[in-house]
Amino acid sequence: MTRCVPLFRAALGASFLCVAGTGLTSCYEDEIGTPLSIELIGPETGLVDEELSVLYNVSGRRLNGIVFTWGDGTVDSLATAGAQTASGAREHTYQSTGLYTVRAQAEDAVEGVASAEVIINIQQSQ
16 A cells, blocks of 8 residues: 655645655655647748748646757757746748648656647748
């Protein structure tokens, strides 16, 4: 039988001491934030040499960061330093035509990893 007894309770969570058999183990119950989720919104089409914006909205318990891959070999990252939410826009300019998959992957210290993607069709400018 495992029994967890509160050691202290703080505004950001609670720390527990767990007793299982003869050994003592400490554990942490995270009570802040929400389950990890990520949303990515981007245009369906764009033009070569045109700056495009992709909107992101991430929520979690303790976000470590977000990595954006643009489908053309470019990788962009954003540190979130333990935040519970992060939202905004990232800009990118494509140099050639084609279908590009933009992917955002968020990492949370408690919840793990989640990702979202959008596909953008880049066409030649007139």
